[in-house]
Amino acid sequence: MSVLTRDEAQTRAQFLDVERYTIALDLTTGEETFDSVTAIRFTARAAGDTFVEVKPATLRSISLDGHPLDPALLDGNRYPLTGLTAGPHELHIDAAMHYSRTGEGMHRFTDPTDGETYLYTQLFMEDVQRVFAAFDQPDLKSVFAIDVTAPEGWTVLGNGVAEHTGQGRWTIAPTPLISTYLVAIAAGPWHSVTTEHAGLPFGIHCRRSLAPYLDADADEILDITRACYDRYHEKFDEPYPFDSYDQAFVPEFNAGAMENPGLVTFRDEFVYRSAVTDTERQTRAMVIAHEMAHMWFGDLVTLTWWDDIWLNESFAEYMGYQTLTEATRFTDTWVDFGVARKGWGYDADQRPSTHPVAPDPDAVPDTASALLNFDGISYAKGASALRQLVAWLGEKDFLAGINAHFARHRFANATLADFIDNLASATDRDVHAWAEQWLRTTGIDTLTAETGTPEPAAAPNPPNGNGNGQSWSLTVTRDGSRPHRITVGAYDHALGTQAGPGHLALRDRFEIDVPGDGTPTIRPGRRPALVVLNDGDLTYAKVRLDTASWDTVLTGLSGIPDALTRAVLWNTARDMVRDGELDPATYLATARTHLPHESDLALVQGVLSFAAGQIAARYVAPENRPGALATLTDLCRDLIRRTEDGSNPGLRLIAVRHFIDAATQPDTLRTWLDEDTVHGGPELDPELRWRILTRLAVLGATDETTIAAALEADPSATGREGAARCRAALPTPEAKAAAWDALFTDDTLSNYLFTATAQGFWQPGQEELTGDYVPRFYPEATALAARRGPAIAEAAGRHAFPAYAVDAESLATGTRALEDPALIPALRRKLVDQLDDLRRALAVRTSADR
Secondary structure (H helix, E strand, C coil): CCCHHHHHHHHHHHHHEEEEEEEEEECCCCCCECCCEEEEEEEEECEEEEECCCCCCEEEEECCECCCCCCHCCEEEEEEEEEEEEEEEEEEEEEEECEEEEEEEEEHHHHHHHHEEEEEEECCCHHHHHHHCECCCCCCCCCEEEEEEEECEEEECCCEEEEEECCEEEECCCCCEEEEHHEEEEECCCCEEEEEEEEEEEEEEECHHHHHHHHHHHHHHHHHHHHHHHHHHCCCCCCCCCCEEEEEEECCCCCCEEECCCCCEEEEEHCCCCCCCCHHHHHHHHHHHHHHCCEEEEEEEEECHHHHHHHHHHHHHHHHHHHHHHHHCCCCCHHHHHHHHHHHHEEEEECCCCCCCCCCHHHHCCCCHHHHCCCCHHHHHHHHHHHHHHHCCCCCHHHHHHHHHHHHCCCCCEHHHHHHHCCEEEECCCHHHHHHHHCCCCCCCEEEEEECCCCCCCCCCCCCCCCCCEEEEEEEEEEECCEEEEEEEEEEEECCCCCCCEEEEEEEEEEEEEECCCCHHHHCCCCCCEEEECCCCCCCEEEEECCCHHHHHHHHHHCCCCHHHHHHHHHHHHHHHHHCCCCCHHHHHHHHHHHCCCCCCHHHHHHHHHHHHHHHHHHHCCCHHHHHHHHHHHHHHHHHHHHCCCCHHHHHHHHHHHHHHCCCCCCCHHHHHHHCECCCCEEEEEHHHHHHHHHHHHHHCCCCCHHHHHHHHHHHHHHHHHHHHHHHHHHHHHHHHHHHHHHHHHHHCHHHHHHHHHHHHCCCCHHHHHHHHHHHHHHHHHHHHHHHHHHHHHHHHHHHCCCCCHHHHHHHHHHHCCCCCCCCCCHHHHHHHHHHHHHHHHHHHHHHHH
16 A cells, blocks of 8 residues: 655645545445445646545446546555546545444444444544545645435434434535545444534534443533633634534544544543543543644644644644643643653653654655654643743734634645744744744753852842842753743742641742853852752753752652642652663652652652553562562552542542552452452442452452453443453463464454553563563564554554563564564554663663662
C-alpha cells in the first residue's frame, strides 16, 4: 500500500478542487463487510493525471463522467485517473469494505453483555479510505452528504443532524467544508441523553449496557459541555461552526477522543462503571474541553499538511486545561498537567526520536512519518510552549491573534507561518523569533539556581531592600537556548503549624527573564529556606535547586502551601532520578515521608505511579524490589488508615489501588476479594475485583477456574479484558505460551484484547519465566505489525515490549533488531523509544549501585 507524500499532496491540491461527496453506506450486508457507494464532484484546474484512494474488500465498479473504468486498475489503495480534461468531473465508486477490529476505519464491536452490535468510524490520517473513496488529504476540504442504511432499531449519528426517513434509512445533513479525516459515523442501538443549548441540539451516547452509568453522570458531562461551549464563545469571535454537538462514548477506541465536527468520539472507559477519583473526573472534563477547542482549531481551521499537527493538538491541549480552570469547578487543572502530562513531554524530548514542536516540513515527507508525531511533544510540550507564550504576550494579545487566525482561514487550511503572522499582527513583540527558539528546536533547557549573600559593595542599598541591611542573591544559569519568563518563589520555615513536616510559608514571588543581563538578582532579607525556580510552572524546563533548597525539599515538601509548586518540585525529583542524580531509594523515602500529608489527588497519583511503574518495576535491581514494594505498601496502608473516617474517598481509592498493585503476599487481597469489600470501604466494584485478581495471578495465588468464574460473573467487555490480562499474568509456562500465541500468531484479538493480554504477559519478578520470549519479541512483533498495521504495531511496541528485562543483553538484542528493514515506521518508532527508556533504566540502576 502506498502512503501519501507531501509532494504528491501539494501537486494534487494545485490540480483539483473538490466540491462535494455524496456517500451511501449500507450497514446491513453482514458481519464482515459493508457497502460503500461514493460520488465525488470535483474540478480539474488543467488537463492531467491524478489518483483517488480506496481500500476495498471488493471494488465492484468505478466510472468517470458516466464512463465505466476498469476496477482491475486499482493499485493497492490508489486508483489512477488519467487523461482528465480541465473542468468539472464526477467520479462514482461502488465497493464492499471490510469492517475493522483494530479501531481503524469502520470498527465493529459486539457487546458481550447483551449481544448488541455497534459501529463507528475513526478516519484519521489515511483511514477514510477504509470507508469510502476519497482524495484523502487535509487541504482538499469538501462538503459531505451521507445516507446510511442500518438495521431497524439502530440510531445513526454523523457530523450533522441525522434524520430517520424510515426502514432503517438515515440522512445526515450535509457538512460545511471539512477535511476527509474529520468525517464521522456512529451506528448502533445507542442509549442517548439529549438536550439543547444555545439553540443547538446536544447529545451524549453510549452502549445500552452502559446506560445506567452514563445516566448517573449525564448532568456532569452536559454541564461541563455547556460551560466550555459558553467560555469558548467568550474567547472566540467566530461562533461554533456546525449544526449540532454530539459526544459518543464508543468501544475499543484507540485514542482518548477524536474531534470529528459535531460528533466527538470518546473511548467509553470515560463512562465510569466503577468508582473513580475526582482527578479522573477532571481528566474526562479536560478531554471534553480539549475536543471542543478543536471545533475551531483543527476543524474550522485545519492544517495544510501533517507537519503542523501540533497546531491542532498543542492548542487544544492548552485550551482544554485553561478553559476547564476558568469555566468549571476544576480550578487546579494545571497541577495534573504538571505532574502527569508534562512528564510525558519531558520524556519524549530526551529520546533519540525527539523532534521540534513544529518540525521542518521536509521532516514529515509522508503520512507514515506524520503518524509518529502524535506524542508528548506535539501535545504536552506544545501546550507548555503556548502557556509560556501567553505569559510572555499576555492573554489579550494572544486571543486577538487567534481570532485573526480564525477569521482569515475559516473553513480553510493554514500553516505555522499563517499562525505566527496572525499572532504577530496583534502584538509588538517579535513572535517570529519566539517561534524559532521555541517551536523549531528540540530538547529541554535546564535552569539551575545558585543563591548566596552579595558583597556589600555590590548592593549596599538594594533597591528592593527591607532596610535592615540583609539581602540575598540569585543567579540562574541556563543549559539550553530558549528564553524563559519565570516566576521565582522564596519560602521560609513556618513555626507552630500542624500541616505536616517542615511547613513552609511563601515570603515572596518575583519574575525574572532567563537569560538575564549576567548580574545576580538581589532580594531583601536573609536567604530563604527554599528558592523555587519556575514557581507556577509557566515554562517548559528542568529545574535544579541550590543545595540548601534541595535539603529543605527533602524535609519539607508536603509543607509547601501551593499544590502547583509541589508539582514542580516532584517533577524535579522525578527528573533527577531519571538522570541518575537522585538515588531511587531517596525518591521512595521522600514519597514515604510526604505523601501521607499530601492533599492533592493528582500529586498522590502521579508520585505513586512513578514510584511503582518505574522505580519499583524497573529502576531498582531485582534483589531490591521487595524492599521497594514494601515501602509502597506501608505508604498505602498509612493513606488507607488516614481515610478511615470517609473524609477523602478519592485518596482512599488511590491508596487501595496501589496497595493491590504492590502487594507481595496474597492474604489481604484474598480477604478483600472473599468479603467483596476493603475493610472500612470501599466495596469492591468490577475494576477493583479485576485488579485484585490480576495481582493474585501475578503472585500465582489464583487459577483458571477462579478467572473463568469471575468472567462469568462479569461478562462485559472490560470483564473479557480483565480475564485476558489475568490469564496472561499467571506464572506458568502454559499460560505464557497461550498468551504469546494469542498475541503473535492468532491475529483474531481486537485492539483492546491484544492490549490486555500484552499487559498481563510481562511482569516484574517473572523474568526467569519470560526470559526466552525476549529475543522472540522483535522478529515476531515485526511480522505482526506488517500483517495487522499501525494500530496493532503501536500496541505491540507499547504494551508487548519486554520492558522489565533491564539488562545489557536485552538492550543489545533490541538494538540489533532496529536494523531490520522490515520494521514498519510505527513499530520502529516505538522500539526506538522503548529501547532508550531501557537504556535509561539500566543507567539508573548502575548509578544507584555506585
